[in-house]
Amino acid sequence: MNIEETSELVLQFQKRGGILPVAVQEYSTGQILMLASVNQEALEYSVKFRIAAFYSTSRKKLWVKGESSGNQLRVEKILIDCDQDALVYQVTILGGGVCHTFNKEGNNRKACFYRSLDFDEMKLQFLEK
Amino acid sequence: MNIEETSELVLQFQKRGGILPVAVQEYSTGQILMLASVNQEALEYSVKFRIAAFYSTSRKKLWVKGESSGNQLRVEKILIDCDQDALVYQVTILGGGVCHTFNKEGNNRKACFYRSLDFDEMKLQFLEK
Numbered sequence: 269m270n271i272e273e274t275s276e277l278v279l280q281f282q283k284r285g286g287i288l289p290v291a292v293q294e295y296s297t298g299q300i301l302m303l304a305s306v307n308q309e310a311l312e313y314s315v316k317f318r319i320a321a322f323y324s325t326s327r328k329k330l331w332v333k334g335e336s337s338g339n340q341l342r343v344e345k346i347l348i349d350c351d352q353d354a355l356v357y358q359v360t361i362l363g364g365g366v367c368h369t370f371n372k373e374g375n376n377r378k379a380c381f382y383r384s385l386d387f388d389e390m391k392l393q394f395l396e397k
Numbered sequence: 398m399n400i401e402e403t404s405e406l407v408l409q410f411q412k413r414g415g416i417l418p419v420a421v422q423e424y425s426t427g428q429i430l431m432l433a434s435v436n437q438e439a440l441e442y443s444v445k446f447r448i449a450a451f452y453s454t455s456r457k458k459l460w461v462k463g464e465s466s467g468n469q470l471r472v473e474k475i476l477i478d479c480d481q482d483a484l485v486y487q488v489t490i491l492g493g494g495v496c497h498t499f500n501k502e503g504n505n506r507k508a509c510f511y512r513s514l515d516f517d518e519m520k521l522q523f524l525e526k
Binding site (some may be wrong): 273275277293300351354369381387393 | 432479
């Protein structure tokens with residue numbers, strides 16, 4: 269089967285030890301909130317409940333985002349790449365921010381990508397005002 | 398050092414065997430074009446030349462995107478996540494599309510994410526008209 273041109277879902281989990289990368293993108297704005305990993309179980313959970321779930325590479329188990337914090341993500345769309353070995357979750361933030369870190373107001377930061385690289389200094393700049 | 402709140406660049410390459418995931422996002426639109434990997438060499442190339450370079454996990458070497466096809470990506474910004482183990486390249490497409498596959502017009506598809514998952518059928522739908 270030509271996995272690039274088919275409408276069959278044949279995710280290539282076996283290529284990468286059962287785990288594929290996923291970019292989590294806010295559906296309404298296009299902002300990238302975080303990068304994570306999924307296995308078959310996490311994908312099935314996300315499809316069934318429309319709540320973003322991942323595979324925690326540190327805890328080595330299913331990670332339903334926001335299960336303890338309440339900061340869940342509603343899955344609006346899932347995109348699959350040409351090689352069927354990478355995904356995008358397009359989501360709506362249901363609770364507070366996605367990141368476990370906090371901004372100056374004491375709220376979870378919206379996205380994990382809150383710093384950009386200063387090419388001249390090779391230092392990080394905080395994007396928040 | 399608290400890597401989450403510092404402006405020091407201390408990418409955690411050692412956490413993941415020298416390779417970190419990167420989401421490649423079109424700077425002007427926010428569209429996610431592809432997911433890839435970077436090592437130290439690829440990041441340094443991308444910063445020095447402002448042309449997106451990756452680490453090819455299949456060929457196990459530096460992959461300067463578009464070096465042979467001409468479909469290069471100009472690096473506008475690089476974002477780093479809280480844990481300093483994931484990146485976003487925000488880019489401008491200099492040549493044709495990013496993907497190695499072709500659309501019906503015979504051009505490289507703009508993004509590798511040209512299919513979405515139909516949750517009811519568990520099949521892929523082509524996003525292109």
